Amino acid sequence: MLPMEVPQSHLGPSVLLLLQLLLPPTSAFFPNIWSLLAAPGSITHQDLTEEAALNVTLQLFLEQPPPGRPPLRLEDFLGRTLLADDLFAAYFGPGSPSRRFRAALGEVSRANAAQDFLPTSRNDPDLHFDAERLDQGRAQLVGALRETLVATRALDHTLARQRLGAALHALQDFYSHSNWVELGEQQPHPHLLWPRQELQNLAQVADPTCSDCEALSCPGNWLGFTLLTSGYFGTHLPKPPGKCSHGGHFDLSSSQPPRGGINKDSTSPGFSPHHMLHLQAAKLALLASIQAFGLLRSRLGDRDFSRLLDITPASSLSFVLDTTGSMGEEINAAKIQARHIVEQRRGSPMEPIHYVLVPFHDPGFGPVFTTSDPDSFWQQLNEIHALGGGDEPEMCLSALQLALLHTPPLSDIFVFTDASPKDAFLTNQVESLTQERRCRVTFLVTEDTSRVQGRARREILSPLRFEPYKAVALASGGEVIFTKDQHIGDVAAIVGDSMAALVTLPLDPPFVVPGRPLVFSVDGLLQKITVRIHGDISSFWIKNPAGVSQNQKEGTGPLGHTHRFGQFWMVTMHDPPQTGTWEIQVTAVDSPGVRVQAQTSLDFLFHFGISMEDGPHPGLYPLTQPVAGLQTQLLVEVTGLGSQANPGDPQPHFSHVILRGVPDGAELGRVPLEPVGPPERGLLAASLPPTLLSTPRPFSLELIGQDGAGRRLHRAAPQPSTVVPVLLELTAPSGFLAPGSKVPLSLRIGSFSGPQDLDLRTSVNPSFSLTSNLSRAHLELNESVWGRLWLEVPDSAALDSVVMVTVTAAGREDSPVPPTHAFLRLLVLAPAPQDQLATPTGSSDPTLTTATPAFSPFTLVTQGRAGAGLAGSPWWGTVGGLLLLRGLASW
Numbered sequence: 001m002l003p004m005e006v007p008q009s010h011l012g013p014s015v016l017l018l019l020q021l022l023l024p025p026t027s028a029f030f031p032n033i034w035s036l037l038a039a040p041g042s043i044t045h046q047d048l049t050e051e052a053a054l055n056v057t058l059q060l061f062l063e064q065p066p067p068g069r070p071p072l073r074l075e076d077f078l079g080r081t082l083l084a085d086d087l088f089a090a091y092f093g094p095g096s097p098s099r100r101f102r103a104a105l106g107e108v109s110r111a112n113a114a115q116d117f118l119p120t121s122r123n124d125p126d127l128h129f130d131a132e133r134l135d136q137g138r139a140q141l142v143g144a145l146r147e148t149l150v151a152t153r154a155l156d157h158t159l160a161r162q163r164l165g166a167a168l169h170a171l172q173d174f175y176s177h178s179n180w181v182e183l184g185e186q187q188p189h190p191h192l193l194w195p196r197q198e199l200q201n202l203a204q205v206a207d208p209t210c211s212d213c214e215a216l217s218c219p220g221n222w223l224g225f226t227l228l229t230s231g232y233f234g235t236h237l238p239k240p241p242g243k244c245s246h247g248g249h250f251d252l253s254s255s256q257p258p259r260g261g262i263n264k265d266s267t268s269p270g271f272s273p274h275h276m277l278h279l280q281a282a283k284l285a286l287l288a289s290i291q292a293f294g295l296l297r298s299r300l301g302d303r304d305f306s307r308l309l310d311i312t313p314a315s316s317l318s319f320v321l322d323t324t325g326s327m328g329e330e331i332n333a334a335k336i337q338a339r340h341i342v343e344q345r346r347g348s349p350m351e352p353i354h355y356v357l358v359p360f361h362d363p364g365f366g367p368v369f370t371t372s373d374p375d376s377f378w379q380q381l382n383e384i385h386a387l388g389g390g391d392e393p394e395m396c397l398s399a400l401q402l403a404l405l406h407t408p409p410l411s412d413i414f415v416f417t418d419a420s421p422k423d424a425f426l427t428n429q430v431e432s433l434t435q436e437r438r439c440r441v442t443f444l445v446t447e448d449t450s451r452v453q454g455r456a457r458r459e460i461l462s463p464l465r466f467e468p469y470k471a472v473a474l475a476s477g478g479e480v481i482f483t484k485d486q487h488i489g490d491v492a493a494i495v496g497d498s499m500a501a502l503v504t505l506p507l508d509p510p511f512v513v514p515g516r517p518l519v520f521s522v523d524g525l526l527q528k529i530t531v532r533i534h535g536d537i538s539s540f541w542i543k544n545p546a547g548v549s550q551n552q553k554e555g556t557g558p559l560g561h562t563h564r565f566g567q568f569w570m571v572t573m574h575d576p577p578q579t580g581t582w583e584i585q586v587t588a589v590d591s592p593g594v595r596v597q598a599q600t601s602l603d604f605l606f607h608f609g610i611s612m613e614d615g616p617h618p619g620l621y622p623l624t625q626p627v628a629g630l631q632t633q634l635l636v637e638v639t640g641l642g643s644q645a646n647p648g649d650p651q652p653h654f655s656h657v658i659l660r661g662v663p664d665g666a667e668l669g670r671v672p673l674e675p676v677g678p679p680e681r682g683l684l685a686a687s688l689p690p691t692l693l694s695t696p697r698p699f700s701l702e703l704i705g706q707d708g709a710g711r712r713l714h715r716a717a718p719q720p721s722t723v724v725p726v727l728l729e730l731t732a733p734s735g736f737l738a739p740g741s742k743v744p745l746s747l748r749i750g751s752f753s754g755p756q757d758l759d760l761r762t763s764v765n766p767s768f769s770l771t772s773n774l775s776r777a778h779l780e781l782n783e784s785v786w787g788r789l790w791l792e793v794p795d796s797a798a799l800d801s802v803v804m805v806t807v808t809a810a811g812r813e814d815s816p817v818p819p820t821h822a823f824l825r826l827l828v829l830a831p832a833p834q835d836q837l838a839t840p841t842g843s844s845d846p847t848l849t850t851a852t853p854a855f856s857p858f859t860l861v862t863q864g865r866a867g868a869g870l871a872g873s874p875w876w877g878t879v880g881g882l883l884l885l886r887g888l889a890s891w
Contacts, residue, residue, distance in 0.1 A: 042266040043282035044619075046109040048172050049165070052289035053105050054082050057311055060302060061091045067347055069093065081680060085601075085640055088313060092349040095601045096313040099639045103410050103438075103605055104161060104310035106637070110607070110622040111165025112172075117612055117621040120731040120746055123236045127166070127734055129174040130246060131237045132230055134199055140734060141170045142195045145292065147736055147827050149299055152308045155354065155370050156802045157408055158437075159825040160308055164296075166734065171292055172285040176264045177246060178230040179209075181281045182222050182274070188288035193295060203227040208242030213260030218247070218273035221260045231262045247273040271618075307353055307372065310408070316354035317341060317377070317495075318407045318439075320399050321384060322417035323359045328386040329485040330416040330446055333492040338381055341496050342374040356407050359384055360399035362422060368402045393422035397430050397468065400441065404433045405765065405804055410718075411439050412478075414495050416488075418446045420465035427468040429808065432722075432821040434476035436624050440719055441478040443469045446488050474663055475698065477504065477719030479593055481534050487565040494570075497530065502597040505529075506702055506716040507584075510665035512592055517543075517583040521714045523707060525640075526598040529560075529573040531584065535592030536567060545580030579711065601640030602652065604682075604703050604715055609633050626693050627727045629753030629781075636673060636703060638682030651679060652713055654705030657686060662698040662720045694753060696725040696818050726751050726758070726779070730807050730822035736829035737803060740795045745824065749777055749809055750784035757815050760787070761808040768792055768803065777809070793828060801828045 058077070065071035072090055080086065084105070088098040115121045115128070125131035126140050144167035151160035171192070175181060180189060191197035203209055209229045213221040222244070231246035232239040232253045239245060245254040247261015248271040254261045261273040264281040272278060297305040306312060319334055321327070345351040355377035357369040369380045396417055403413055421427075434441055445466065469480045483491045505526075507518045522529065522545075533540055542559055543549040550557035550571070554564050560573035577598075586592055609620035611633055626632040634657065641651055659668040669692045673684040701717040727750040737743055749758065756779045764770045774787030791805065805824040811817030 042268070042278065043285075045112045045169055045172055048282065048286050048289055049109045049112050049168050050105050051082075051286055052168075052293050053108070053309060054084065054087070055290050056293040056297060057084075057087055057101075057309070058082065060297070060306070060311065061087060064302060066091050066349070081678065083680060092313050095599075095640075096349060097601045097603065097640060098313070099603050099605065100310040100312065100315070100410055102637060102639055104157070104308075106605065106607065107158065107161040107409070108165045108168070108309075111162040112169040113165075113619055114622060115166055115169040116619060118731050119729075119748065120733050121166070123234055124734065125233065125237055127170055128233070129170060129177045129230050131232045131239075132203060132205075132243070133237075134174075134178065134202055134228060134230060137170060137174065138192055138195065138199060141167055141174075142193065143735060144170065145193070145295065147829065148296060148308075150800050150829055151802070151827055152296075152300055152304055154800050154802060154827075155307075155372070155406070156825065156827075157308055157310070159802055159827060162825070163827075164308075168289055168292060171288050174230075175281045175285040175288065176278075177262075178228060179222060179244075179262060180228065181264065181277050181284065182262070183226065183228070185284070188284050188291060192288070193292065199228065201227050203229040205240055210242070210244035210258045210260065210262065212258040213273065215260070216269035216273065217275065218260035218262070219276055221258065221273070222262060303372070310353075312349065312353050314345070314350045314353050316356065316408050316411040317352040318354075318356035318403055318411055318413040319381070320358045320360065320396070320403050320413060320415040320417075322361065322394055322396065322419060323384060323387050324361045324394065324419065325386050326418055327416070329488050330418065330444070331384055331386060333444075333489045334414075334416050334495075335381055336489060337492045337495045339378060342378055344496070346374065354408050354411075356403055356413075357381055357384075358399045358403045358406075360395045361387060362394045365395040365399040366402050368406050370406050392419040393465065394419040395423050396421040397423045397426040397472070400472070401426060401430050401433060402765075404430070404437050404439060405802075407437065407439055409438050411437075412495075413439055413441045415441060415443045415469075416492075417443070421468050424468045427471050428819050429806065429821055430472050431475035432819075433823065434472060435719060435722060436821075436823055438719060439476060441472055441476040442494070443473060443478070443480040444488065444492060445469065445480060445482050446485050447482055475720060475722070477717075479595060481568065481593065483534075483568055484566050487568065490563075490565040491568050494532070497597075503600055503603055504716060504718060505596040505598060506700075506714060507594065507596065508665070510660070510663065512586050512588065512594060514587075517585045518594055520582050520584075520596050521712060522577050522579050522582055522598075523711060523713050524576075524579050525600050525602045525707065525713070526577060527575050528599040529577050530597050531571040531573070532569070532595045532597075533571075533584075533586060533592060534568040536589040537569065537592055538587040538589070540569070540584065540586040540588075542571060543583045543585075544578045545582065546578060602713070602715070603639050604717070605637040605639065606701055606717060607635045607637075608721075609635065625722050625724050626688065627750075627752060628693055628696050628723050628725050629690050629751075630693070630727070631690055632688045632693060634671070634686040634688050634701075635676075636684040636686070638684065638703075641680065641682045650708030652705055652707045654684060654703055654713070656704050658702040658704060659688075659692065660700045660702065662700050668692060668699055690752075693723045696723050696753075698722045724820040725753065725811075725817045726756060726809055726820050727784075728807060728809050728820045728822040730805065730824045732824060732826055736827045737791070737793045737797070738831065739793055739797045739799070739828065741793050743791045743793065743826075745789040745791055745805065747772070747774065747787040747789060747807060747822075748784055749779065749787070750782075751779040752782055755780050756817060757812050758809045758817065759812055761810070762789065763806045763808075764791065765804045765806075766797075766801075768794065768797070770805065776812075791826075797828045799828060799830050802826070803828060 061072050084098040084102050088096045121127050125133045126136040129137040144163045147163040148160045151163060191199060207227060209223055210221050211223060229244060231244040233246035234252050239253045239256055245251055245261040246263045247254045251261060263272050264274045264277045266272045267275050267278050269275050321331060321334055355371050357380055358366055371377050400415060407413055473480050505520045507520050531542060539552055541549045541551045544559055548558050550559040554562050560571050562571045584594060608623040608626045610630060612619055612621045620633055654673055656670050656672045658670050661668055671686040671688060673686050676683040676685045698720045700720045703715045705713045707713055729748040731746045758777045760775055762770050762772055769792040770789060772787060772789045777785050803826045807822045808819050810819035
């Protein structure tokens with residue numbers, strides 16, 4: 001993690017002890033960990049962001065004892081690197097998954113890094129505190145924090161994390177790009193987060209700031225004045241005579257006198273002329289990031305702040321309900337399951353943190369109801385009744401799309417219906433949205449061709465009418481379960497089971513092949529294994545590694561307990577399950593569904609990116625999905641590494657990933673993994689060659705390794721990914737949408753696998769006016785085209801609301817190119833009052849305060865220039881595993 005040099009005059013004896021115990025080795029202000037290939041030993045934006053979030057999370061845990069568990073003790077974290085898995089195990093209990101929290105941190109970190117790569121932000125000096133645009137940079141910073149607050153309160157946490165990442169990037173850049181460190185400052189700027197406070201002593205355009213420096217390292221080029229300045233980058237704003245440059249390989253302005261630069265982004269003199277001050281800049285950037293998180297916590301309160309960062313092991317509860325007249329049993333089943341989940345988990349760590357409900361029928365769907373209050377959700381759900389009448393099909397996919405826009409990532413969505421979709425044209429877009437949101441969709445369909453009561457049939461219905469549901473379920477990692485009215489209440493119990501932090505175990509082959517058993521592996525970190533089988537089943541048996549088998553007979557057998565509800569079987573295995581290779585043999589008509597799930601905290605997240613070497617900084621540009629023909633990097637983040645039974649055992653080791661085609665299950669390739677950073681962080685990287693991703697198609701990822709004893713570990717990603725045929729990049733200028741405004745959006749389309757003839761479609765939710773200068777595009781190999789869109793926001797647009805813009809690039813009628821989608825979330829907001837983020841209500845001093853209970857025993861003292869600023873603010877935190885504490889008794 002991050003080593004820090006803290007002036008000993010600011011630390012009491014207990015802190016000096018912590019310094020000795022917790023001083024960690026150097027890890028990695030470049031965008032993300034990929035940047036370390038260019039500048040090893042540097043501190044990145046990713047490190048600073050995640051370190052600050054972990055500090056605030058530990059503070060929250062210490063101040064808010066967990067219900068039903070003993071309070072956390074600070075001494076339990078001494079001598080250890082601060083890790084999300086350890087925090088969750090200590091607070092929520094052993095084995096509590098930190099996957100959602102780490103995914104939320106990843107969203108913030110990737111949004112932070114993207115500021116250096118997106119065309120609308122990479123060269124904007126206001127977003128990086130460049131070119132002496134310090135007042136403008138502070139306005140952008142405060143604005144992004146305000147947008148974070150509004151989006152969080154609107155329950156759009158994805159947008160909130162994107163704006164938080166942008167805010168933290170600017171804030172951290174201030175300490176690397178300005179001369180605050182060169183001025184000898186030891187604490188963060190006291191007024192940077194407060195728009196009511198003027199930034200003092202700013203260099204003017206006629207003030208020379210740097211001398212000429214021909215070398216890579218320029219320790220003496222700053223002229224030593226007392227004015228605040230920052231370096232110029234590139235040629236976007238011409239550098240006036242005598243001004244400092246940013247400096248480094250990619251800065252064109254640094255070749256103009258005065259040459260050199262003052263940035264402290266890395267430890268490399270080739271990129272950072274003031275590399276010798278990198279650690280001091282990183283220390284201040286980290287402390288400032290902690291302050292920014294504290295500001296958000298004070299404004300949001302602990303409950304909403306925890307939702308912003310998903311500081312919980314729990315999932316969300318999201319229902320999409322058909323409300324036509326024939327759906328009485330299904331609606332009642334949904335109510336029963338929701339009530340059971342709310343009552344069973346209320347007050348526990350697994351209580352859902354977000355509730356979403358979207359009804360639909362024909363021709364209508366919605367409105368969407370979102371809340372964080374279980375009682376409000378239950379009241380809203382309880383008011384839904386079968387409406388009577390209706391004919392098949394219904395607007396199911398439109399309702400599901402609405403639910404996806406409002407459901408947090410890594411969630412399960414459950415669709416209750418007995419009708420096929422009327423809006424099947426949305427199938428591909430909904431598939432893409434499930435993968436962009438990484439949400440799993442399960443359809444509970446009570447289709448019964450013999451039933452006519454309550455549902456009119458206008459025409460003979462095709463037996464393929466449910467194929468769109470199957471396509472969406474496959475793309476999202478979910479399933480379609482057909483059942484009858486009399487069984488829906490029992491089958492709907494899978495709602496609660498699916499929210500219990502389960503992993504799906506990969507099957508070989510992935511679907512039933514007549515006469516061939518399905519094989520899956522069980523390791524010592526799995527428990528509570530369940531097997532679900534549904535369809536027109538003649539018989540099945542399950543066999544453990546010792547050869548003991550159990551068939552479809554209901555009741556308790558040698559391996560577990562079997563329940564049957566019509567054509568749906570669930571087998572719950574006895575704990576602990578025997579480790580090794582298990583088999584399932586199914587005899588059935590058509591294609592039965594088989595799924596094996598288990599509880600475990602050992603899981604993984606994964607992300608794709610492109611190595612960028614021609615931007616302001618080297619790093620990894622994040623991708624939602626890999627692009628055909630591009631050299632793509634895969635980053636794997638293993639969660640739950642500390643979950644082994646004996647903490648002293650060797651850590652699990654993961655050697656490679658397997659890519660498999662979907663749905664056929666054919667192995668596409670094996671790619672070795674290389675560890676990145678300290679092993680306890682569980683970060684692994686792989687380079688996916690273009691030949692492996694040459695054809696647009698879906699694929700699944702499987703992670704292969706061994707536990708500490710050398711036994712095989714096998715995990716599968718919850719949902720497939722898709723190789724998309726073109727790079728589709730949709731971006732907007734920084735800031736929010738104001739009612740009555742017309743906003744330009746930028747679109748880039750690139751092809752890296754061959755010539756493409758594409759048609760472009762756009763949509764907006766809600767239905768604002770959107771025009772484009774590009775409706776068709778022809779691209780040759782390795783060619784890109786750019787377009788411009790104009791979004792008109794009406795005067796009547798609701799304030800504090802979210803707008804989703806979608807652009808689809810699809811092959812023309814004679815082209816087999818599958819569609820590619822780009823999604824952009826924007827916030828409608830009124831212009832902010834100047835003191836929106838300045839002084840807390842009832843306070844006359846612009847001091848950063850946090851929602852800290854009166855019994856909080858710690859204060860971190862931070863001092864601004866001339867002793868003014870944040871002294872005595874209730875705060876404490878860790879710096880790269882280094883706790884900066886000040887006992888109140890010592891003051």
